[in-house]
Amino acid sequence: MYVDRVLSGMRPTGSLHLGHYHGVLKNWIRLQHDYECLFFVADWHALTTHYDAPLAIEDNTRQMVIDWLAAGVDPAKAILFVQSQVIEHAELHLLLSMMTPLGWLERVPTYKDQQEKLTEKDLSTYGFLGYPLLQAADILIYRANRVPVGEDQVPHIEFAREIARRFNHLYGKEPGHEEKARAAVKKLGGKQSRRYDELRTRYQQEGDDEALAAARVLLAEAQSLSLSDHERLYGYLEGGGKMILTEPEALLTPASKMPGLDGQKMSKSYGNTIALREEPEAVSKKIRTMPTDPARVRRTDPGDPDRCPVWQLHQVYSGDEVKAWVRQGCVSAGIGCIECKQPVIDAVLAELAPIQERARALTEDPDTVREIIAEGCQKARHLARETMRDVRASMGLSFG
Ligand code: TRP
Ligand code: SF4
Numbered sequence: 001m002y003v004d005r006v007l008s009g010m011r012p013t014g015s016l017h018l019g020h021y022h023g024v025l026k027n028w029i030r031l032q033h034d035y036e037c038l039f040f041v042a043d044w045h046a047l048t049t050h051y052d053a054p055l056a057i058e059d060n061t062r063q064m065v066i067d068w069l070a071a072g073v074d075p076a077k078a079i080l081f082v083q084s085q086v087i088e089h090a091e092l093h094l095l096l097s098m099m100t101p102l103g104w105l106e107r108v109p110t111y112k113d114q115q116e117k118l119t120e121k122d123l124s125t126y127g128f129l130g131y132p133l134l135q136a137a138d139i140l141i142y143r144a145n146r147v148p149v150g151e152d153q154v155p156h157i158e159f160a161r162e163i164a165r166r167f168n169h170l171y172g173k174e175p176g177h178e179e180k181a182r183a184a185v186k187k188l189g190g191k192q193s194r195r196y197d198e199l200r201t202r203y204q205q206e207g208d209d210e211a212l213a214a215a216r217v218l219l220a221e222a223q224s225l226s227l228s229d230h231e232r233l234y235g236y237l238e239g240g241g242k243m244i245l246t247e248p249e250a251l252l253t254p255a256s257k258m259p260g261l262d263g264q265k266m267s268k269s270y271g272n273t274i275a276l277r278e279e280p281e282a283v284s285k286k287i288r289t290m291p292t293d294p295a296r297v298r299r300t301d302p303g304d305p306d307r308c309p310v311w312q313l314h315q316v317y318s319g320d321e322v323k324a325w326v327r328q329g330c331v332s333a334g335i336g337c338i339e340c341k342q343p344v345i346d347a348v349l350a351e352l353a354p355i356q357e358r359a360r361a362l363t364e365d366p367d368t369v370r371e372i373i374a375e376g377c378q379k380a381r382h383l384a385r386e387t388m389r390d391v392r393a394s395m396g397l398s399f400g
Helices: 018-034 043-050 054-071 088-097 104-108 110-116 131-140 151-171 176-189 190-206 209-219 228-236 280-287 310-318 320-331 337-363 365-392
Strands: 007-012 036-041 078-082 146-149 250-252
Touching: 007 018, 007 131, 018 036, 018 054, 036 054, 036 365, 043 131, 054 078, 054 146, 054 228, 054 337, 054 365, 078 250, 078 310, 078 365, 088 131, 088 365, 104 110, 110 131, 110 151, 131 151, 131 250, 151 250, 190 209, 190 228, 209 228, 228 320, 280 337, 310 320, 310 337, 320 337, 337 365
Parallel strands: 007 036, 007 146, 036 078, 146 250
Antiparallel strands: none
């Protein structure tokens, strides 16, 4: 049976902060209950920009996986793995590179943007130009159809869709496709066969999109078909060849509401973060010393929460009652800023405590972390190999 498969990756930037937690990890943790999920560390992608410092990548990878686990990503529910340990990604990347027009890569907006931004590095490399293609291989090799990413990554998912389409168009034509497809239709069984044909005709003759959608559901629910016949019938439906690679869709992650200590978006490059594994004393101090409404110089000056980054943190952490207390106390100078910050400090510490506890246990038990990663890589490899078998066969590369 065909299910939605979710895949997402993160470059190993080292230990994560509350921005990652509220922006990405909580979303992953939600998704892992509802979908088949694969989450991976994109260590090769880190190499495209940090080829001069490869050694840090390995430790960053381990630390990042510890943070994922500590935050609640569950290896019993989701497959967690490391890109470089599933070398099939590299094979697919290579094969896709043969049919990828250079112009498509040069036009991906992140290419010029990043080159202009990261001027201290020479990014006029082959690997960096290929960044979106490697990402496409990451996605297509698992036939993942849902990819949770932020706004900035949407062009990359769009690019992966175009690559999948081009691949299917070029290599989805198998000898005797029509006969094989007809035989597969028969395997659906009397009633379902007739219904498939009827929906297919309605789509092809009248362009009826609902018929197309209904036929896809019919196929998704068909238990009796092999993977190969599934692909045949998906392709046959639209009048094409076999659908070998699945076109993915971006599952847009809502923009993180997590503000940094200065009110800007929380980000390492702004130096305004609270790390998931930051010591409680350091966390308290960071919040106690964070800036407030600049107009509120003395305790007796009334303030305006809308000009204060602490208020933004209350939006994330406080309930209506506390928020009402803050607004009222701030505009009337009834409370001091330190007093106002205390509920935020308490809430952040309460949120971090169980995460830090789990991170501590995992840090003391490197074998367990290693095993979780090894097991995830094993499962990922198994899925990747299935796709590669079909890819190789369709390109005439299955010797032996
Ligand atoms: N490029 C992504 C980022 O910087 C990371 C990534 C690599 C990714 N491969 C992926 C995300 C595949 C989703 C799917 O955030
Ligand atoms: Fe900001 Fe609170 Fe101080 Fe008002 S009382 S300025 S909201 S910290």
